[in-house]
Structures are given as C-alpha cells and as structure tokens.
Amino acid sequence: MAEIKPKPINKTPEPTLRRLPWYLAYLKIMHTKETSVVSSTQIAGAIGIDASQVAKDLSYVDISGKTRVGYEVDQLIEVLELFLGFNRKHKAIIFGAGSLGKALILDSGLNNYGLEIVAGFDVRADLIGTTINGISIYHPDECGSLRGTLDAEIGILTVPPDKAQEVTNIMVDGGLKAIWNFTPFRVKVPENIVLQDTSLFSHLAVIFNSLNQADL
Amino acid sequence: MAEIKPKPINKTPEPTLRRLPWYLAYLKIMHTKETSVVSSTQIAGAIGIDASQVAKDLSYVDISGKTRVGYEVDQLIEVLELFLGFNRKHKAIIFGAGSLGKALILDSGLNNYGLEIVAGFDVRADLIGTTINGISIYHPDECGSLRGTLDAEIGILTVPPDKAQEVTNIMVDGGLKAIWNFTPFRVKVPENIVLQDTSLFSHLAVIFNSLNQADL
Numbered sequence: 001m002a003e004i005k006p007k008p009i010n011k012t013p014e015p016t017l018r019r020l021p022w023y024l025a026y027l028k029i030m031h032t033k034e035t036s037v038v039s040s041t042q043i044a045g046a047i048g049i050d051a052s053q054v055a056k057d058l059s060y061v062d063i064s065g066k067t068r069v070g071y072e073v074d075q076l077i078e079v080l081e082l083f084l085g086f087n088r089k090h091k092a093i094i095f096g097a098g099s100l101g102k103a104l105i106l107d108s109g110l111n112n113y114g115l116e117i118v119a120g121f122d123v124r125a126d127l128i129g130t131t132i133n134g135i136s137i138y139h140p141d142e143c144g145s146l147r148g149t150l151d152a153e154i155g156i157l158t159v160p161p162d163k164a165q166e167v168t169n170i171m172v173d174g175g176l177k178a179i180w181n182f183t184p185f186r187v188k189v190p191e192n193i194v195l196q197d198t199s200l201f202s203h204l205a206v207i208f209n210s211l212n213q214a215d216l
Numbered sequence: 217m218a219e220i221k222p223k224p225i226n227k228t229p230e231p232t233l234r235r236l237p238w239y240l241a242y243l244k245i246m247h248t249k250e251t252s253v254v255s256s257t258q259i260a261g262a263i264g265i266d267a268s269q270v271a272k273d274l275s276y277v278d279i280s281g282k283t284r285v286g287y288e289v290d291q292l293i294e295v296l297e298l299f300l301g302f303n304r305k306h307k308a309i310i311f312g313a314g315s316l317g318k319a320l321i322l323d324s325g326l327n328n329y330g331l332e333i334v335a336g337f338d339v340r341a342d343l344i345g346t347t348i349n350g351i352s353i354y355h356p357d358e359c360g361s362l363r364g365t366l367d368a369e370i371g372i373l374t375v376p377p378d379k380a381q382e383v384t385n386i387m388v389d390g391g392l393k394a395i396w397n398f399t400p401f402r403v404k405v406p407e408n409i410v411l412q413d414t415s416l417f418s419h420l421a422v423i424f425n426s427l428n429q430a431d432l
Contacts, residue, residue, distance in 0.1 A: 017425050018418040025377040025400035025417075032378060047402045085424030086417075103319030113417050114424060153427060161241040162248060178423050184241035186263045194426040196419050201241075201302075201329050202234040203412050207394050208301030208330060209233050210410040211369060 016057045017084075022047050023054065024080045030073050039070035089116040091152040093176070095167045096159035097122040097137045100182055100200075104156060105132045118150050140167070143174050154178045161185040232273045233300075238263050239270065240296045246289050255286035305332040307368040309392070311383045312375035313338040313353045316398055316416075320372060321348045334366050356383070359390050370394045377401040 026046050030038055040058065044051035063071065063079045081087040094101050097120040104110065105117055120137040122128065127137045138146065155171035157164060157179055164185040171179060178194035181187055184201045242262050246254055256274065260267035279287065279295045297303040310317050313336040320326065321333055336353040338344065343353045354362065371387035373380060373395055380401040387395060394410035397403055400417045 011429060012425060014422055017421045018415070021400045021415060021417045021421050022402050026402075029378045029401070048404055084421045085428065086420075090424055090427070099322065099324045103323045106315065106322070107319045108315045110416065110420070113420055115420055154423060162245045178427055180419070180423060184237045185245070186238050186242075188264055194423055196423050196426075198414070198416065198419050199234070199237060200326065200414065201237045203396070203414050204302075204326070204329055204331055205233045205237050205300045206230055207370060207396060207410055207412045208306055209228060210412075211306070211394055212301060213227060 012060045016060055019047075019049070019053075019057050020061070020080060020084055021086075023057070024077065024084070024086075027073055027077050027080070031077060036073055037070045038073055038076075042070070084114075086112075086114040088114060090114050090154055091116050091118050091150065092154035092156055092180070093118060093143075093150060093152045094120045094135075094156040094158060095122075095140065095171065096157065096163075097127050097132060098124075098158065098160075101156070101158035102132055104158065104182075105135050115154070117156070118152055119146065140170060143170060147174050152176065154180060157181045157183055157187070159183065228276045232276055235263075235265070235269075235273050236277070236296060236300055237302075239273070240293065240300070240302075243289055243293050243296070247293060252289055253286045254289055254292075258286070300330075302328075302330040304330060306330050306370055307332050307334050307366065308370035308372055308396070309333070309335045309337065309359075309366060309368045310351075310372040310374060311337045311356065311387065312373065312379075313343050313348060314340075314374065314376075317372070317374035318348055320374065320398075321351050331370070333372070334368055335362065356386060359386060363390050368392065370396060373397045373399055373403070375399065 023043050026043055027038065040054040041051045044054045061079055061083045063076060092115055094105060094117055097105065101120065105120060117135055120132065120135050121140045121143055122137055123140060128139050130137050153176060155176040155178070157167060159167050161183045164181070164183040164187050168179055168187040168189060172189060172193055178196070179187065179189055181195065181197045182200070184199050189195045239259050242259055243254065256270040257267045260270045277295055277299045279292060308331055310321060310333055313321065317336065321336060333351055336348065336351050337356045337359055338353055339356060344355050346353050369392060371392040371394070373383060375383050377399045380397070380399040380403050384395055384403040384405060388405055388409055394412070395403065395405055397411065397413045398416070400415050405411045
C-alpha cells in the first residue's frame with residue numbers, strides 16, 4: 001500500500017479553533033501534575049462539554065488517540081501549539097497606544113502565545129518617540145516607510161471608535177493581512193483581510209445585563 | 217383606555233446585548249458629527265448588518281423610532297447607556313495583578329463603560345501592599361475580610377490557568393455574583409453565578425489559522 005497521505009485541506013471551523021486553546025490550557029495543567037495520558041472524556045469532563053465534541057475537534061489536529069487509552073499529554077500539547085501557531089512568532093503592530101493599547105503592549109501573555117508586537121503608532125505628541133515595554137511608538141505617518149522594516153502581518157486596533165475605520169483603511173493599504181479590532185466600532189475590511197473583533201464592552205454589557213436580571 | 221403598560225420581562229438575547237454597544241459606538245460618532253436623527257437603515261449600513269436586525273435589537277430597548285424619520289441620536293445614546301448599564305458604576309475586584317491584570321487595571325476605557333475596579337489581589341510578595349493606578353493590591357487571604365468594605369459584585373480572573381478554578385471558587389464563596397474569565401481555562405461556577413469568558417488566546421488562534429489558510 002502506498003504511504004502517501006494527501007494533506008487534508010479541510011478548513012477548521014471557528015468554534016473548534018476557539019475550543020482548542022481550552023484543551024491546551026487543561027493539558028498544560030495536566031503536564032504540571034505529571035499526568036502522561038488523558039482521554040477525550042477526561043478533557044470533556046474538565047471543560048464541561050461533550051466528549052464527542054472534544055474528539056471531533058481533535059480530529060482536525062494531526063494526532064490520533066489510542067482507543068481506550070487516550071492521548072499522550074506532552075505530544076498533544078506540542079501538536080496543538082504547532083497547529084494553533086502559538087509556538088512561532090506572528091509580528092503585529094498596534095495602532096493607538098492609549099490606555100488599552102498600552103495595556104496590550106505590557107501584556108507578556110500574548111507574546112507567550114505567539115503574538116509579537118513590534119511597534120506602536122499614535123498621534124499623541126507626548127507618546128511619539130517614547131518606548132513602552134521596549135516597543136517604540138511612532139507617528140502613523142511613518143507607518144508606510146516602516147512597513148518593510150517591521151514586516152508585520154497583524155494590525156491591532158485600539159484607537160478611539162471614531163478613528164477606527166480610518167485607521168483600519170491605513171492598515172489595509174499598508175499591507176497588513178489581519179486586523180484585531182478592540183474598539184466597539186464595527187470596521188469594514190476587504191474580503192481577503194482577516195478580521196477578528198474582541199469587544200470588551202460587549203462582554204461588559206452581557207455581564208451587567210445578567211446581573212440586573214438576577215436582581216429582578 | 218388604560219395607560220398602564222406592564223414592564224416587559226423579556227430577557228434580552230445575548231447576541232442582541234453584544235450588538236447594542238456597536239450601535240452605541242456608531243451613534244456617539246454621529247453625535248460628534250452633529251447628526252440629530254438616524255434611521256435603523258443608516259445604523260445597519262454603517263455596521264454591515266440587516267436593518268431588520270437593528271430594528272429588532274432596538275425593540276428590546278425602551279425607545280420608539282418615528283416611522284420614516286428614525287431615532288433621535290442623543291436620546292438613543294442616553295437610553296442605550298442606561299439599558300446597557302454603562303452609565304453607572306459596577307464594582308469589581310481583580311484576581312491576578314500580573315501582566316494582563318495590571319493591563320486591565322490601567323485601562324481607563326473599562327471605567328468609562330461602567331466597570332470600577334476597586335481592588336486587586338495577588339500572591340506575589342512584591343505586589344502586595346503596592347498600588348497600580350491608585351488600586352491597592354492585597355493578598356488573597358484578605359479577600360474575605362475586605363468583602364464588606366469593597367462591596368464588589370464582579371470578579372475579574374487574570375490568574376495563571378492552573379489557579380483559575382481554585383480562585384474562582386474563592387470568589388464565588390466570597391459572594392461575588394459574576395466572574396469575568398480572561399484565562400484560557402474553562403472554569404465552572406454554580407448556576408446562579410454569571411460567567412463571561414473573554415479568551416484572547418482563542419481569538420489569536422482564529423487569527424493565526426486564518427492567516428495560515430490565506431497563505432496556502
């Protein structure tokens with residue numbers, strides 16, 4: 001029999017991509033506890049979802065569990081990190097070095113998960129020319145001339161909402177391939193650009209509303 | 217005809233709650249542009265969703281648009297902020313004043329949207345007794361004795377993943393009513409506790425994977 005296995009080009013569904021980091025976090029805890037093998041049932045129990053869902057999600061990853069035994073923890077961690085892209089650096093630039101932007105530059109956790117912020121941009125004169133956590137802050141006008149040097153593919157958007165679309169356009173024109181939008185404004189991007197929204201304010205709205213409901 | 221209108225106790229669906237802050241952000245931009253009236257079609261066009269969806273979402277809020285005219289911008293901003301709870305302070309304490317925790321304490325944006333962080337907790341000796349942005353950092357053991365004074369209802373979870381469940385239990389036992397989980401670990405809470413997950417790492421996974429797909 002031929003050994004050739006064609007690489008599957010199945011696109012991993014977004015809900016699966018969102019869940020895989022949960023499994024990874026659990027596996028890393030198991031690793032510190034010196035557990036060497038886990039089953040999908042164990043993972044499912046720890047996370048509170050169906051074991052069949054875990055098995056299905058893991059089927060997108062290039063690893064196979066031994067029936068009745070499970071997955072080797074160390075191996076599954078390695079494969080998941082590789083699959084999710086957490087073990088190699090993805091360069092990003094951040095637009096808006098105000099409150100939230102500065103906070104994200106200071107958050108080393110993102111760096112541990114493969115995001116390397118290489119520069120910040122802001123219009124505020126008192127920020128331009130300074131560094132935050134070793135990251136230089138430039139005027140947005142310098143973005144074009146710096147693009148080649150910086151070689152970033154991800155743009156993080158932490159500007160005021162009324163500047164969100166304008167700055168997104170600058171980032172797209174500048175050749176960035178993905179926009180990570182932290183503003184509450186829904187920006188529009190061309191179809192070939194990856195857009196991920198993380199609206200902390202939407203999450204706050206859900207929390208506040210649920211608390212008020214509970215108070216009724 | 218009687219004027220009495222019973223207060224609707226319809227629970228606002230979570231997707232609606234997530235979208236309402238988008239409309240609010242757009243309306244605030246319209247306000248700075250001195251636009252006084254907007255239609256749901258305009259809001260929909262700006263955000264890139266169906267006008268019927270906008271109208272349906274806004275039907276949960278206690279405001280009515282004038283047919284063929286639209287909503288008064290200032291009034292709708294006020295009503296939305298009231299409805300979403302952004303215009304009154306909700307006290308929160310934060311567990312884990314490391315990288316991300318510190319970042320959130322420094323982010324004044326959350327404060328503008330109704331979240332008031334009143335204290336931080338961390339086990340690191342070099343952090344205990346210090347203040348970050350005017351917020352005191354305490355040892356978790358002090359949480360019980362401080363609860364009455366702090367009067368917080370929201371607990372923000374920014375500890376390492378392997379401490380996430382343990383600290384969640386402490387927060388729930390301490391009487392907090394909502395947990396905002398920023399760790400990649402899926403914590404479990406009793407049914408009456410509000411849980412909101414914000415996993416930046418899941419969002420990173422989606423971005424990285426989409427970029428890799430685009431490269432194929």
